[in-house]
Amino acid sequence: MMLNEISGHEVSNHQESHGHAxxxxxxxxxxxxxxxxxxxxxxxxxxADAKPADSSFKVAxxxxxxxxxxxxxxxxxDEMQQLDGMVATRKxxxxxxxxxxxxxxxxxxxxxxxxxxxxxxxxxxxREQVTGFQMAGEIIGLDGIVSDKHNCNAIALEDAEVCxxxxxxxxxxxxxxxxxxxxxxxxxSREIVRENGVMMLLANMRAEERLAAFLLxxxxxxxxxxxxxxxLILRMTREEIGSYLGMKLETVSRxxxxxSEEGIIEVKQKNIRILDHxxxxxIFNASTC
Amino acid sequence: MMLNEISGHEVSNHQESHGHAxxxxxxxxxxxxxxxxxxxxxxxxxxADAKPADSSFKVAxxxxxxxxxxxxxxxxxDEMQQLDGMVATRKxxxxxxxxxxxxxxxxxxxxxxxxxxxxxxxxxxxREQVTGFQMAGEIIGLDGIVSDKHNCNAIALEDAEVCxxxxxxxxxxxxxxxxxxxxxxxxxSREIVRENGVMMLLANMRAEERLAAFLLxxxxxxxxxxxxxxxLILRMTREEIGSYLGMKLETVSRxxxxxSEEGIIEVKQKNIRILDHxxxxxIFNASTC
DNA sequence: ACGGCTACTTGATGCATATCAAATGGAGTG
DNA sequence: CACTCCATTTGATATGCATCAAGTAGCCGT
Numbered sequence: 001m002m003l004n005e006i007s008g009h010e011v012s013n014h015q016e017s018h019g020h021a022x023x024x025x026x027x028x029x030x031x032x033x034x035x036x037x038x039x040x041x042x043x044x045x046x047x048a049d050a051k052p053a054d055s056s057f058k059v060a061x062x063x064x065x066x067x068x069x070x071x072x073x074x075x076x077x078d079e080m081q082q083l084d085g086m087v088a089t090r091k092x093x094x095x096x097x098x099x100x101x102x103x104x105x106x107x108x109x110x111x112x113x114x115x116x117x118x119x120x121x122x123x124x125x126x127r128e129q130v131t132g133f134q135m136a137g138e139i140i141g142l143d144g145i146v147s148d149k150h151n152c153n154a155i156a157l158e159d160a161e162v163c164x165x166x167x168x169x170x171x172x173x174x175x176x177x178x179x180x181x182x183x184x185x186x187x188x189s190r191e192i193v194r195e196n197g198v199m200m201l202l203a204n205m206r207a208e209e210r211l212a213a214f215l216l217x218x219x220x221x222x223x224x225x226x227x228x229x230x231x232l233i234l235r236m237t238r239e240e241i242g243s244y245l246g247m248k249l250e251t252v253s254r255x256x257x258x259x260s261e262e263g264i265i266e267v268k269q270k271n272i273r274i275l276d277h278x279x280x281x282x283i284f285n286a287s288t289c
Numbered sequence: 290m291m292l293n294e295i296s297g298h299e300v301s302n303h304q305e306s307h308g309h310a311x312x313x314x315x316x317x318x319x320x321x322x323x324x325x326x327x328x329x330x331x332x333x334x335x336x337a338d339a340k341p342a343d344s345s346f347k348v349a350x351x352x353x354x355x356x357x358x359x360x361x362x363x364x365x366x367d368e369m370q371q372l373d374g375m376v377a378t379r380k381x382x383x384x385x386x387x388x389x390x391x392x393x394x395x396x397x398x399x400x401x402x403x404x405x406x407x408x409x410x411x412x413x414x415x416r417e418q419v420t421g422f423q424m425a426g427e428i429i430g431l432d433g434i435v436s437d438k439h440n441c442n443a444i445a446l447e448d449a450e451v452c453x454x455x456x457x458x459x460x461x462x463x464x465x466x467x468x469x470x471x472x473x474x475x476x477x478s479r480e481i482v483r484e485n486g487v488m489m490l491l492a493n494m495r496a497e498e499r500l501a502a503f504l505l506x507x508x509x510x511x512x513x514x515x516x517x518x519x520x521l522i523l524r525m526t527r528e529e530i531g532s533y534l535g536m537k538l539e540t541v542s543r544x545x546x547x548x549s550e551e552g553i554i555e556v557k558q559k560n561i562r563i564l565d566h567x568x569x570x571x572i573f574n575a576s577t578c
Numbered sequence: 579a580c581g582g583c584t585a586c587t588t589g590a591t592g593c594a595t596a597t598c599a600a601a602t603g604g605a606g607t608g
Numbered sequence: 609c610a611c612t613c614c615a616t617t618t619g620a621t622a623t624g625c626a627t628c629a630a631g632t633a634g635c636c637g638t
Contacts, residue, residue, distance in 0.1 A: 204418060543617080
């Protein structure tokens with residue numbers, strides 16, 4: 001079975017997700033892997049250098065090193081030029097800051113340049129349900145389109161920077177550039193499919209399977225961004241993981257400990273090292289065999 | 290809190306969903322209630338007469354009595370005319386038949402004219418996760434856009450008829466008619482928001498709350514289509530309900546029995562009569578207070 | 579370096595729901 | 609009409625995770 005390409009495929013070999021079920025893919029998986037970092041880099045630098053290494057800090061998609069993660073490929077230079085009008089500005093968000101909140105008027109989509117976000121819906125009594133974690137190259141804000149108001153909170157889990165894209169620009173350009181139109185549709189469809197996978201996870205899997213699925217998904221997405229397949233830093237708390245996976249923080253902690261005892265992973269606070277990738281996959285696959 | 294408009298609002302009074310959390314709304318809630326049946330009709334006729342009562346069986350959106358459920362409002366007659374080109378044909382599906390299956394090439398979206406569908410993802414071993422139930426006026430097939438292959442099965446739970454819309458037509462017309470473009474975006478965003486609500490339900494609610502939420506959601510959607518607020522026919526089995534809600538069929542059955550004993554509903558097989566709508570809401574709201 | 583805070587870990591216990599099992603009852607069919 | 613099949617109901621038992629409760633450890637700012 002599939003956790004997007006997690007089980008057995010390299011994400012870089014596939015244009016789009018395929019197969020069925022359990023698609024926990026990132027909100028906006030790249031159409032093609034970004035080659036910016038050929039070699040996995042030390043985990044400590046996980047989000048260190050998303051700024052263009054070359055020179056210009058111009059707000060322009062055409063020379064953004066994340067463009068292959070968040071934009072359609074195969075545009076003409078002319079179209080690329082047009083696209084630069086899509087991003088109105090950039091915005092920095094401090095750790096813990098809200099990019100937007102539930103109820104806010106919706107006018108913008110955001111492309112994450114650096115940093116890590118969570119999105120969550122909150123009930124009146126303040127309990128929150130984390131609906132996703134988003135990283136560089138992914139687009140957030142889609143929840144607001146339906147009602148012109150945001151339906152959830154988007155909160156930075158570390159200092160972050162986003163490209164601010166007025167949705168009206170996106171729509172205007174989409175009408176002019178069919179490839180962009182298709183891309184926008186795919187991003188939204190991908191999010192629908194991802195949530196289908198989360199539903200499967202929440203409805204059918206046990207705690208160990210959920211956590212394995214979660215780790216494998218993060219690893220895959222980080223790997224697509226040039227990071228190691230064998231280590232990662234969790235940007236979120238145990239409680240946030242638990243919220244996303246439908247379990248209590250104590251259960252998350254216990255499950256980490258269990259994996260650790262079994263020699264599958266090594267847990268040092270938020271630093272996770274994968275010692276036995278195959279075993280992790282096996283636990284995940286257990287849910288379907 | 291909100292189950293879309295379920296708790297305290299009439300769907301007909303609101304253009305789009307608002308508030309936050311727990312949005313179990315239908316995939317494509319109408320922008321405006323369809324006035325085709327001013328009075329609630331006997332439950333027995335729930336899907337009897339969706340065909341145009343007047344005369345023409347022409348495949349045309351412009352004279353479809355569901356157009357206010359599935360199309361944007363406020364189009365000029367000229368634009369309406371254009372829209373008629375969106376639907377290539379109609380297709381009848383027998384109960385139990387697949388409209389599409391996981392892995393099928395994606396080329397079409399479908400607007401449900403009559404009947405009732407479920408969508409589900411299936412793992413290799415054949416276990417299925419129901420990801421949604423869809424009724425007249427709702428659009429299905431969006432899952433296929435991201436990968437040009439369908440990611441789930443769409444199965445008719447009763448004899449059904451759909452409008453077949455080549456996605457390329459939809460995209461072409463969207464570029465010409467901004468209001469249609471916006472509508473398509475809203476439909477996809479609505480599905481994202483709905484799934485957020487299901488995630489909340491699966492991760493945080495107990496069995497009674499889930500079933501109450503499910504019933505209230507169905508009632509609301511049926512009411513928006515002219516049916517009674519106090520009775521409904523379940524088109525799906527206990528097992529399918531359980532799959533959607535992340536519980537076993539026995540638990541679904543027991544919970545129905547419990548509601549019945551408490552005088553909240555009356556259960557006669559698949560026929561459900563709501564005796565105490567408020568108490569049902571209270572159970573649902575319990576999850577957030 | 580200190581105190582205080584939050585995140586995390588670990589243990590003991592309880593409960594909601596799953597699981598296993600059996601019986602009932604419509605619906606459809608020959 | 610009898611028979612079969614499948615959906616559903618109901619009961620008894622098992623179990624995975626939540627809950628309650630300490631205790632530990634890293635982190636932050638003074």
